[in-house]
Amino acid sequence: MAVLNTPIGRMNIYDDSNSGELITFADRNGFKRSAQPRDYGKHPFGSMPFNAVTIPKIDRATLPERIKDAHAKKTFSLYHHIARKVPILNQRSTNYCWANGPCGALMNARARHGLPTIKLSSASFAAPGKRYQNVGGWGGEAIGYMAQFGCAPDSLWPNHEINRKYYDSTREVSQHFNIGEWYELNPRDFNDICWALLNGWEVSIGLPWWSHLVFLNALYWERGALFANVVNSWGEDWESGGMVVMAEEKFVPGAQGEAIAISTIKMDGWQHDLKRIAHWSEGLAV
Amino acid sequence: MKDQFDLDDLFEQSKSEATPAPVVPAKPVVATGDDRFAGSADHVAWTPPQGKKGMGCLLPFALVTVSLAVGFALGMLFASCRGADGDTVDPDVDPVDGAYVAIFYNDTDLDRYTPSQREFLNSVNTANYLEERGVNWKKIDTQPLDISKLETPFQVMAEKHRSKEPWIVFASGRKFASEPIDSNDQAMKLLQKWIK
Numbered sequence: 001m002a003v004l005n006t007p008i009g010r011m012n013i014y015d016d017s018n019s020g021e022l023i024t025f026a027d028r029n030g031f032k033r034s035a036q037p038r039d040y041g042k043h044p045f046g047s048m049p050f051n052a053v054t055i056p057k058i059d060r061a062t063l064p065e066r067i068k069d070a071h072a073k074k075t076f077s078l079y080h081h082i083a084r085k086v087p088i089l090n091q092r093s094t095n096y097c098w099a100n101g102p103c104g105a106l107m108n109a110r111a112r113h114g115l116p117t118i119k120l121s122s123a124s125f126a127a128p129g130k131r132y133q134n135v136g137g138w139g140g141e142a143i144g145y146m147a148q149f150g151c152a153p154d155s156l157w158p159n160h161e162i163n164r165k166y167y168d169s170t171r172e173v174s175q176h177f178n179i180g181e182w183y184e185l186n187p188r189d190f191n192d193i194c195w196a197l198l199n200g201w202e203v204s205i206g207l208p209w210w211s212h213l214v215f216l217n218a219l220y221w222e223r224g225a226l227f228a229n230v231v232n233s234w235g236e237d238w239e240s241g242g243m244v245v246m247a248e249e250k251f252v253p254g255a256q257g258e259a260i261a262i263s264t265i266k267m268d269g270w271q272h273d274l275k276r277i278a279h280w281s282e283g284l285a286v
Numbered sequence: 287m288k289d290q291f292d293l294d295d296l297f298e299q300s301k302s303e304a305t306p307a308p309v310v311p312a313k314p315v316v317a318t319g320d321d322r323f324a325g326s327a328d329h330v331a332w333t334p335p336q337g338k339k340g341m342g343c344l345l346p347f348a349l350v351t352v353s354l355a356v357g358f359a360l361g362m363l364f365a366s367c368r369g370a371d372g373d374t375v376d377p378d379v380d381p382v383d384g385a386y387v388a389i390f391y392n393d394t395d396l397d398r399y400t401p402s403q404r405e406f407l408n409s410v411n412t413a414n415y416l417e418e419r420g421v422n423w424k425k426i427d428t429q430p431l432d433i434s435k436l437e438t439p440f441q442v443m444a445e446k447h448r449s450k451e452p453w454i455v456f457a458s459g460r461k462f463a464s465e466p467i468d469s470n471d472q473a474m475k476l477l478q479k480w481i482k
Binding site: 079111199 | 413
């Protein structure tokens with residue numbers, strides 16, 4: 001398998017030639033891949049809140065230099081992930097990969113905003129959102145639930161526990177942990193995803209070929225090709241501390257997938273406009 | 287310090303109902319307080335105008351009075367952050383535990399910032415410098431921002447006028463400074479000046 005030298009060491013590259021191994025590994029080890037395709041008929045592109053950002057077109061010829069510069073200056077979110085020792089989530093046997101991705105991105109975003117490293121629980125918002133059913137979902141749905149329920153520390157609501165008993169005692173604390181603003185990205189090509197990553201943000205991606213949702217926090221340019229740093233939710237023992245490198249043909253979701261940039265985190269008492277969220281998420285099971 | 291999560295930290299936030307001050311153009315200020323209190327030292331950067339003759343004795347008096355009042359008010363604010371309850375203030379004890387740095391920016395303006403400004407905002411080098419010195423720091427997106435719900439030290443910092451963004455504010459018990467971020471080098475030099 002091809003490898004790439006990265007800030008966290010030599011990492012395996014997954015591309016068209018070996019991506020099937022990611023599926024067989026999960027099936028063999030009991031990791032669920034339950035990202036559901038977004039229903040673009042019900043939730044058209046651009047219908048999520050905070051979609052007003054204007055994304056410039058990136059000249060692909062400039063990418064190698066921009067990526068090299070971002071690594072030299074350590075502005076990719078990956079560097080905050082490493083420096084602040086952000087935990088890698090483990091979804092275990094839950095079908096909540098679609099919530100683990102945004103939850104992991106939230107922890108990474110907190111690190112780059114100067115907030116303490118705290119392991120958070122995807123189940124604390126996905127479970128009440130799904131009425132405590134262990135079922136699949138999509139990334140925008142996860143962010144909608146997070147906006148409504150907040151996100152509890154893993155110490156108070158274990159990440160893999162789909163159990164109502166944790167709900168009441170975590171209502172207040174959960175309001176302190178949340179994504180602030182996020183932006184929908186065009187999932188069809190590299191442009192929007194690269195722009196967001198070069199901004200130092202995290203990008204949650206739902207990949208139809210993998211039936212899985214993960215998040216990205218850095219880009220690489222090697223041998224004339226574009227790669228991304230993928231943070232998975234199968235624990236820290238998987239691959240390189242829970243991460244792999246993925247080639248462009250695999251990490252760009254395509255028209256049926258989804259990509260959401262996590263820009264800011266909820267700062268102190270800032271509250272989401274729940275009416276706005278509810279309007280957007282009409283039809284969700286909340 | 288920040289690696290430890292303490293639930294109590296979450297519930298010690300001030301319930302102040304302060305409202306945000308209007309943002310109006312302002313010059314950068316660098317201020318130092320007196321020996322005991324944190325101070326704005328708007329008065330340090332302020333240059334007395336060449337007023338009418340005959341006002342010469344009143345201006346210094348007014349200046350000193352205003353400076354003392356501002357310095358005292360800010361000093362009390364910062365002293366209250368650590369819950370000081372003594373009747374006297376020990377001049378050798380910093381009234382605030384540690385230093386605070388707030389970096390204000392607007393995430394939708396990132397494309398308008400220069401590469402050097404973005405480097406300061408996004409680089410882990412900035413974060414590492416602050417973390418290694420135990421600074422209580424935050425990068426704060428200003429759209430939207432509810433100042434009244436920030437922790438008290440950050441409220442005071444957020445209420446300082448900012449003529450543009452990105453902007454950086456530094457505060458400790460004895461020092462207060464507020465300046466624009468023009469470049470990574472300029473802002474890092476400020477940090478090195480403020481935080482040893």
